[in-house]
Amino acid sequence: MSAEIEIESVLVENRVFPPFENLVKHANISGMDAYRALCDEADRDPEAFWARLGRENLVWAKPFTQALDESQAPFFHWYADGEMNVSANCLDRHLNTPVADKTAIIFESDDGKVEHVTYKQLHARVCEFANGIKALGYKAGQRAVIYMPMSIEAVVAMQACARLGIIHSVVFGGFSSKSLHERIVDVEAVLVITADEQVRGGKKIPLKPAVDEAIGFGGCESVSKVIVYRRTGTPVSWAEGRDLWMHEVCAGQAQTCEPVALSGEHPLFILYTSGSTGKPKGVQHSTAGYLLWSLMTMKWTFDAKDDDVYWCTADVGWVTGHTYITYGPLAAGLTQVVFEGVPTYPDAGRFWDMIQRHKVTVFYTAPTAIRSLIKLAESTPAVHPREYDLRSLRILGSVGEPINPEAWMWYYKQVGGERCPVLDTWWQTETGAHMITPLPGATPLKPGSCTLPLPGIAAAVVDETGEEVERGKGGFLVIKRPWPSMVRTIWGDPERFKKSYFPPELKGWYLAGDGAQRDSDGYFWIMGRIDDVLNVSGHRLGTMEVESVLVAHELVAEAAVVGRPDETTGEALVAFVVLKRPLPQGDEAVAIAKQLRDWVGKEIGPIAKPKDIRFGENLPKTRSGKIMRRLLRVVAKGEEITQDVSTLENPAILQQLSQSV
Ligand code: PRX
DSSP states (O other), rough: OSOOOOOOOOOOOOOOOOOOOHHHHHHHHOOHHHHHHHHHHHOOOOHHHHHHHHHSSSSOBBBBSEEEEEEEETTTSTTTTTTEEEHHHTTTTGSSGGGGGSSEEEEEEETTEEEEEEEHHHHHHHHHHHHHHHHOOOTOOOOOEEEESHHHHHHHHHHHHEEEEOEEOOOOTTHHHHHHHHHHHHHSSSSSEESSEEEETTEESSHHHHHHHHHSSSSTTOOEEEEEEOSSOOOOOOOTTTEEHHHHHTTTOOOOOOOOOTTTTTTEEEEEEEOOOSEEEEEEESHHHHEEEHHHHHHHSSSTTTTTTEEEOOTTSHHHHIIIIIHHHHHHOOOEEEOOOOTTSTTHHHHHHHHHHHEEEEEEEHHHHHHHHHHHHHOGGGGGGGSSSOTTOOEEHHHHHSOOOHHHHHHHIITTTSOOOOOEEEEGGGGSSBBBBBOEEEBBTTOOOOBBBTTTOOEEOTTTTTOOOOOTEEEEEEOOOTTTTOEEEEEEHHHHHHHOOOOOOGGOOOEEEEEEEEEEEEEEEEEEEEEEEEEEETTTEEEEHHHHHHHHHHHEEEEEEEEEEEETTTTEEEEEEESSSOOOOHHHHHHHHHHHHHHHHHHHHHHGOOEEEESSSOOOTTTTBBBBBHHHHHHHTTTOOSOTTBSSSTTTTHHHHHHOO
């Protein structure tokens, strides 16, 4: 934890938008008094509060007797002596209710084909696949890596694993074979589930070849089968005895499959995310606590109602896709849209057109998508949201990165027609589900603020000694009490878990890794990461991760990567590189920069490619040899250096590094 809190910028807004009466009237949490009553209940006796929610909202095969076990803190255990199954809580619970024949998923492919699947049908498909993988001999506790496009099949694969207690680790389809390999090895996967290709924005992108390549790197002996969903039918190479088609695995299997009753603490999934070192962390989530908070936040934040058509545009490769596509909405029995493609294909009106056609009521997307659609809508009037009938919408959500007040206002006015609250939801891969967020029928909104913590979430802003800071001052965002959907450990590295999230100076509280401040109303304003983690288009990237890939390139001697604010992507990566050869100029510099960018794309994935690469003969260092990243951040922004550079060994280098290739 760095002692100094460097805060990029925060625009404190004065505008306040009270909740809409029509929403307040019917909301699951109606009005601030109802919100406060729940907060008070949780504060009075947190364990009793969580026990009540667990009993009332989940279906148990064996009831728990203890909600929280703190005896091994910070390894908190929730509902550990109860038994349940996540897939049964998402599907089977609806079978004898009117929800059974309701559409669970409206799937829309990249090229606009639409498929509806009811809860009953989804249950049957999950059971068939679960039976298929069970027949191959896989069982609870083993790990499966899922590397699939946005599809009904991806949801089926995740749900089938959950049904059998197989721990899944989904790898985003945009990650490279190298990243995939690293994750297969780290979780010692026995099974990989993939597709021949994925289709996005009219382009086919291979997936199966990346799996073959990943396994080919070696060290993946644990993998005994690769199951392939046939998406496009393009021929793929086939390892006889290892590779199986998903439809063949399902063929002839029964459409019912007994869900395995698992301890509330059974690991549900491992999802990798970037931290402050070079190696991504395998964030491990549990069964009962995770699902409980996924479901409660559907009910509270999104005010889930039977007749909602809900759409979260995230990919299942990220935590948002896990919680707010695969698990939360199904547990809540909602109809949801699942979309294969991108917001700009065939044109930048795609989101608005889909909202109109499917009569979406709750829409959840990322600020980066909004910002890029603003630009396109302003330049091409035909794809402006006003050209579409968006009156079905009642709630808008934002996730993954700060939403600037301008983008908030545009979303509010142009998409929501000034009728829908914009919910700026703050949370993380590690928190499992929403933590600080407005409630649509209660919280007055301020553009740019994620407002107030959910009931039961003890969020605070403290200094490095753990003292709460004054209102209006920046500090570390911490959570002072455990909550059910919190990260359980880092897969295979419990020491890193303790070190990353529970530093001793903070009295056993969870350190989120974000800077924040509270205003005079107690509202939270997130001010960006306090560690070496960047947020590019809502994707978390560790600067060290990109640096270690750059220095592994044969031409590179040294590299430092920093973030720079970016109008569209929030932050952009700027890499400062020292080559093992003389400083390149002109076309040669351009060619080497491209080579390095492609290398990063191949090693991590296209999302990690630096936007800007600068070459220098050295990096700015202190006399003791430490790279002065603070100065690099200033240089990356193209700003004048006003800081003291007297400790710098080689001040002339700054001039060289200020030149873009
Ligand atoms: O810095 C915060 C930012 O995204 C980080 C979490 O990233 P990840 O684990 O990938 O999860 C993304 C989906 C929840 C946080 O530490 N972040 C997330 N939501 C917000 C945010 N920053 C500002 N406002 C938000 N609403």
